[in-house]
Amino acid sequence: MNTPNSTSTYPHAPGFVAGDRPRIVTSRFEYADSYTLERFLATDGYAGLRAALARPANEIHDEVKSATVLGRGGAGFPAGTKWGLTPQGVFPRYLVVNGDESEPGTYKDRLLMERDPHQLIEGCLIACYAAGLSQCFLYIRGEMALAQERVADALNEAYAAGYVGKNILGSKFSLDIILHWGAGAYVVGEETALIESLEGNRGMPRLKPPYFPAAIGLYGQPTIVNNVETLANLPWLMLNGADAYTAIGTKTSPGTRMVAVSGHVKRPGVYEIINGVTTFRDLIFGEEYCGGIRNGNKLKAFVPGGGSAPWFTEDQLDVPFEGQQAGAAGSMLGSGAVMVMDETTDIPAAALTLTRFYAHESCGKCTPCREGGTWLERILSRIVDGKGTDADLAQLVEVGTSICPGDFPHASSTRLGLDAVPFPYKMNTICFVGPSAYAPINSALVLFPEDFAARVTKRSMIPVTAVRAES
Amino acid sequence: MARLSEENVRLAKEVIARYPRARSAMIPLLHLAQEQDGYVTNEAMAHIGDLVGATSAEVYGTASFYEMFKFEPVGKYLINICGTMSCALMGAEDLMHHAEHRLGVKLGGTTDDGLFTLERAECQAACTEAPCLQVNYRYRFRVTAADFDALVDDLKAGNLTDEVPAHGIVARVRQQIPVDRGVGAVPPEDVTEAPTWMAEKAAL
Numbered sequence: 070m071n072t073p074n075s076t077s078t079y080p081h082a083p084g085f086v087a088g089d090r091p092r093i094v095t096s097r098f099e100y101a102d103s104y105t106l107e108r109f110l111a112t113d114g115y116a117g118l119r120a121a122l123a124r125p126a127n128e129i130h131d132e133v134k135s136a137t138v139l140g141r142g143g144a145g146f147p148a149g150t151k152w153g154l155t156p157q158g159v160f161p162r163y164l165v166v167n168g169d170e171s172e173p174g175t176y177k178d179r180l181l182m183e184r185d186p187h188q189l190i191e192g193c194l195i196a197c198y199a200a201g202l203s204q205c206f207l208y209i210r211g212e213m214a215l216a217q218e219r220v221a222d223a224l225n226e227a228y229a230a231g232y233v234g235k236n237i238l239g240s241k242f243s244l245d246i247i248l249h250w251g252a253g254a255y256v257v258g259e260e261t262a263l264i265e266s267l268e269g270n271r272g273m274p275r276l277k278p279p280y281f282p283a284a285i286g287l288y289g290q291p292t293i294v295n296n297v298e299t300l301a302n303l304p305w306l307m308l309n310g311a312d313a314y315t316a317i318g319t320k321t322s323p324g325t326r327m328v329a330v331s332g333h334v335k336r337p338g339v340y341e342i343i344n345g346v347t348t349f350r351d352l353i354f355g356e357e358y359c360g361g362i363r364n365g366n367k368l369k370a371f372v373p374g375g376g377s378a379p380w381f382t383e384d385q386l387d388v389p390f391e392g393q394q395a396g397a398a399g400s401m402l403g404s405g406a407v408m409v410m411d412e413t414t415d416i417p418a419a420a421l422t423l424t425r426f427y428a429h430e431s432c433g434k435c436t437p438c439r440e441g442g443t444w445l446e447r448i449l450s451r452i453v454d455g456k457g458t459d460a461d462l463a464q465l466v467e468v469g470t471s472i473c474p475g476d477f478p479h480a481s482s483t484r485l486g487l488d489a490v491p492f493p494y495k496m497n498t499i500c501f502v503g504p505s506a507y508a509p510i511n512s513a514l515v516l517f518p519e520d521f522a523a524r525v526t527k528r529s530m531i532p533v534t535a536v537r538a539e540s
Numbered sequence: 541m542a543r544l545s546e547e548n549v550r551l552a553k554e555v556i557a558r559y560p561r562a563r564s565a566m567i568p569l570l571h572l573a574q575e576q577d578g579y580v581t582n583e584a585m586a587h588i589g590d591l592v593g594a595t596s597a598e599v600y601g602t603a604s605f606y607e608m609f610k611f612e613p614v615g616k617y618l619i620n621i622c623g624t625m626s627c628a629l630m631g632a633e634d635l636m637h638h639a640e641h642r643l644g645v646k647l648g649g650t651t652d653d654g655l656f657t658l659e660r661a662e663c664q665a666a667c668t669e670a671p672c673l674q675v676n677y678r679y680r681f682r683v684t685a686a687d688f689d690a691l692v693d694d695l696k697a698g699n700l701t702d703e704v705p706a707h708g709i710v711a712r713v714r715q716q717i718p719v720d721r722g723v724g725a726v727p728p729e730d731v732t733e734a735p736t737w738m739a740e741k742a743a744l
Contacts (some may be wrong), residue, residue, distance in 0.1 A: 084668045084683055122743040161560075161731040173624045176665035183669035201738045203724065208702065212609045212620075212664060214677040217711035219611070220721075225716050234721035240743035241736050245723045247558045248715045252567055253607030255662065269566030269592065271605035288560060289726045331626035338668050376625060376663070408626050422628040426662050432605075 076336065076357060080300050082184055084176070084329070086338035091317050093325045094301040095160045095341045100186050106226040108185040109268060114233055117304030119534055121195045122240050129199035136311035137323050139239065139344075141177075141416050142167055142258070143375065143404045144294030146217030152200040154283035155291040162291040164202040165282075166193060168209040171255040171266035173376030174406030176326035176337055178297035182209060182216035185301070190233065190246060197244050200293060204245055206267055211251040221248055246307070246438035255430035259500045260294035261286075261332060262432070273432045274500040287520040288366055297404075305495025322391045328352065332409035333366065334359035342390065349373060350386040353409060364386030370516060374403025376423045377505035379492070380512035381480050399480040400491040416520040419511040421449045427506035437472040444468045445506050452521065458528040462521055465514065470499055475505075477511045487515070492501055542589040544569075544575050552591055558717070560725045562592040569605050576601050577588040578586060580612040599714070608710075615650045618693050618707045619643075620661035621673045621683075627663075630670035636683040642692060655696065657707075 075088040081101040097103040109115070114149065121129050128130055134149030142368060155162055166189070170178040181189060193205045205226075211215050224246060229235040235243045251257055257266045261275035264287050280283050286292020302324060306314050315323040322345030329339045330352055336359050342352065352358045362368055370380045372387075379400040381388070388398050395402045410419055413467055428442035451457045469477065473494045481489040496504050516519060544552060552572060571592065580603055581718040586596040603609045612635035621639060623632045639690075640646055643656050650657040668671040669681035679692060694700050704713060737743045 084666065119744070125741050126738050126743075142553045158734075160734050161726070161728055170661060170665055173663040174626055174667050175663075176667060181666045182692065198737065198743065201735050203731065203735050204723075206667065210665070211606070211710065212674060212677050214710050215679075218713040221711055221713040221715050225713075228717055228721045231721075233725055234717070238744060241740055242743040243723045243735075243737075245558070245717070246723070249564075249568065250571070250710070251606070252571065252603075252609055254605060267564055269563035269594070269602055271602055290728050329667055331670060337670075372625070382554075406563075408667070409628070410629065418627060419629065422623065422625045426624050427660060435593065 071175045084339050084360075085180055085184075086336065086340055086427070088340060090341065090343060091325060092341050093305045093317075093419045094181060094185070094188065094298060094313075094327065096305075097188070098180070103184050104186055104223065106187060106223065106230060110230060113308060115191055115306075117428070118191050118194050118232070120307045121367045122242055124240060126199050126201060129195065132311050133199060133306065136306055136314040137321075138187050138299060138302050138306065138314070138345060139298055139300035139324075139392075140294035141170065141326060141405065143377075145402065148295060148299050149280070149297070150197075150284060152196070152293055154281050155200065155293070159291050160201070162201055162293070163287045163294055164197050164200075164205040165260075165263060165267060165287060165294045165296060166195060166205065166207045166496075167260065167294050168207060168213075168228055169251055169258045169263060169385060170210055170297070170404075171258055171375055172404045172406060173423060174329060174331055174372060174376050174408045175404040176237050176329050177405055178239075179213055179216055180327075180339060181301050182213070183219050186216075186220045188304055189220070189297055190223060190227055192303040193246055194233065194237065194242075194244060195298055195303040196295060198242055202293060204247070204424070206247050206249050206287070208263060208267060209248070209250045212255045213250075217248070217250050224248055232412050249255045254432070255426075256500065256502055259502075261292060262500070264292060266336075269297070273431070276499060300395040305481060318343050319391060321345065321393065326390065326405055328390070328403045328405040328407060330359050330409065332371070333363045333411035333414070334361065334409050335363055336360045336400040345391045346389055347503065348387050349365060349381065349406060350390045352407060353386070362409070362411045364411075366413060367409045369412045369414050370405070370416070371410060372509075374401045374410040376408075376426060377501055377508055378402075378403045379478050379480065380516060381509050382482060382516055384483055385480050396492040397489070399478045408513065414534065415453075416513050416517045417449065418452075418453050420513040421446070421453050423509040424449055424506050427502055431506070432504055435503060437497045437499040438506065441468045441472045441503060442506040445510060448511060452524055455524060457525040459525050460528060462514065462525060465510055469511055471508050472503045476506065479512055482516055485516070485518075542581050543583050544591075545576060546558055548572055548576055549591070552588075556592060558632040558725055560727050564591055564598065566594065566602050567606070567631070570599070571710060574609060574706055575710075576708070578616075578706065578708045579613050593694050600621055606643035613654070614707055615657035616655050616660065616706050617675050617704065618657045619673060619675050620659050622662070622664045622666075622671060623660045624663040627671040635671050635673070635683055635685065635688065642689060656692070659676060675703050677710055
């Protein structure tokens, strides 16, 4: 395999930037025909499956467990542990692949589906074999037409060639993978909402407990919901083993992960980075990554883990991509999406673009989110339009507190002499959409109070009698 | 207008058979209906209800949750401009203003000739290529005002018909499961045992 120089980009994969780093899931991106079965087979394709099928299923499960493959969808829960949560002796069990990628700032699953659909299919097969899952539903976001076409073509090729369907590779292992696509609803990325949608319903998250669909999921059966990138790691893991996997990154965050860095940086792109050790400073300022802020401007703030994540500033640049450290610093790594704002950014307006997103995407099930999200959007719009008052600022906090009681997590700030409030938050809603509507507002208010103070009119009391101005 | 055509009913039955429960095919069939007519008609929703064993109200209940399903005709080309953070930081608002002026409609509107519908969209997963838009779910990256004008001109002139199908068609490739290769879906109540390969030392 050729070694791409540190900042290679490929015209056939817009957005992706290669580098001199281990590449577990993006190893085929340099080929223009990376999505074909022919290219896949020429580059170790389906060899991981063959290796897995040559061993007992429980051994494969153990291998994934010992590699600590963290879920790449947002919560970072280890896949092997998740598979183990299915109740003993209850069948059938299903695999639902979460390809409903819609978190603001995030895109890696789309690239993995467009550029290497066979790798994903191979990952699905390995997961189903290891965890005894008897049917797989591959749920792709509705708006991703090219990903749907590439996965459909790949599945058709794989069925015809005997990699999917009855008696795979001539073995006792049989599995159907059903391509399914959504129709536009962010909340469906939440795993119980995804299952509702797959059952033909409105995509609203289910009440918890049970906390994991591994206990009660699709059609009331044990169901594993895994993210696309998580599954894409499995073929490499089967070929190279858990020791090789954990040799990359750190003990708590092994392997690599894909991160999209967008906004005001010189070279925005999707990078496969080493988990656990790469810091935000490396990523935003490193020459082999984004190369710093555009036009030589200063960094103002960045969103470290998708639109739902509380913001960081330059004080947190040395935090690595490691869940616990990011949590202690007041945010989360989420879905691997960094959005960078430079000093020219209108902070209230930037927060509004995210709050509007979550208000728009609320499914309407929980009152604090359905009502609160819209309130937050309206109040913040008023402030951005220059018509807000200082009472509006207090109102934002009050509405936010009704969604998330207690202290909302935020980063520390040397400039303001603030300590961090660690992640996570308490919440009055079933899922994370409601808190996510408040996260950008809380970050903006706490870290940049002066940007709001300059925007609102001070009005400490409401006049009760009309006072005629003296001429 | 329009229940599902005979050919689409054949496809629908093929899709329904892939799921342990027919109702799971609801969203795929709604896409099929929208593909047929450009939007989802009341007749099609009643028909889908018959096919999957749901009332037409239940079908509408599901369909109305999802952004992509339209219940009235929209333009042949639906242009969705992303307005979420990364795109907004890179000038999405200006692009939306330009698009409104170029097409002579507000966001949410359809041009008089029925060719274009313009919408504000939420994050489209192309954040590093901001600002971005989708026309009938086909991407355009780092779109400038001039790019937008060229896109509109090309669509009007019919230069992009190979790449951009009419509204309603999302993926142009359908999954095909050969009869002799498919395992087949079984209702969950008919399965109680672990899959056969779990009992083996190894599958191969």
